[in-house]
Amino acid sequence: MTDNDHARRPSQITENELDQLLAIGNRELLDCIEATADPGFVLTAIMTQSTQPYATDLTPAASRNLGQAPVALMISTRIHARELVSTLDSAVDRALEVYVDINRVRAAIRARDLARDLDRCRDLALDLDLALDLDRARALRLVSALDRAIDRALDRNRARVLVRTLAHAVKRALDLACELSSALDAQQLDASGADLSAMEIRNLDALNGILWTYQTTWPPTIADLVRARSEEIRPGVYQVRLGGTSGRHSLITA
């Protein structure tokens, strides 16, 4: 620093003023970074890179060894994923309501409801992550997307600015959940001889494609429905085939 430089500056500032300026600059730089850097995107990149060594074997970990992943657990996970998709679907509607009502008082109430829904979704997604070593990247991306959505839903002061981003974040979470659910459905499950009698299965969708035999014990409330909607693919081996839409979404009301 030259003497001329010093001459241009009226005076040194005090320690207190320096602390204030640093604090303001520090906070505003963080605001700028938060507005422009998407941690979810980076998390996805990290997960993608960290799973690259396994890229030669894309078979999901759980399906590689069904002996260690009981079919009941996989069916529960499928049910779980559907519940997540359904709740997120409602959340997207709520997000759009918030967007429409942003200038009205009830927007804050809707935002709180939305945050509650998303919190539930986050718990579901975390459970999925724990259950599925296979899809951890997808599940973690979903958790991250939900975290961001919850933060945005609760940030009332910035709601006007962020509501559009919120709707996008929830929609993104829904897309990820659908992706996860489809990935689960794509796995071939074999319930031959399994005792599933204690399971609570209220929606046959989760059973589509599952192989079973006469030794398989279904919950009494759905046993007849499963038999009615299955085809014998080889002697003694059946497969649940719900078909297009006629057999789908069969809710058990008993």
Add this chain to the structure above:
Amino acid sequence: MTGAVEPGRTGRSPSASPPALVPAGLVQARSEWIGFYDTHYHRVVRFVMHNGASQANAQDAAQDAFLESWALVSKDPDRWQAIAGKAAWIRTVALRRYRRPPGSRRRPPEARDEMPDQPVPGPGHEELTVQAQLVLRALRSLDEEARAVMAFELDGISAADIARALNITQQRVRDVRKKARKVLKYELGGTATPGRRQL
């Protein structure tokens, strides 16, 4: 998990549970890591920017650092758990990655990143404000060691953790900090009324 198998009716032991697909220690470490990532990602980017990086380079460095930490969590969760002062550790890794980026991103040691976009006063957060620009400019007048010490301090890292991260003594941290603040007071001279400074 909803819809899970209810024990009892099938005659199985109520204590029987499905075998874990992921070791419990790894699950816990991963869960903690996600929380750590959420808390620190943006702040690590800011830390690297305080050390002279553009936002793009700072994001690259932060990503590399978190990737390294994730690899550690996945490979050796116990070692990750044992790291004392993780906030300082991740920043040190990010700073090292910024100063010595891998592969094609290698940059000349004397190169200074361009300043980010022109400041825009007002509530919008997408562009840097005047105050943020001033602080960045002032920090860039410091030498490398002083910038690092101030950047750590702005992130609330203790002197002990700074000393460990930079491999210097705590007394050295205090000395560097004192000199850095003196320079910053000159550099930021004329901005004594925070919030009213105009470029």
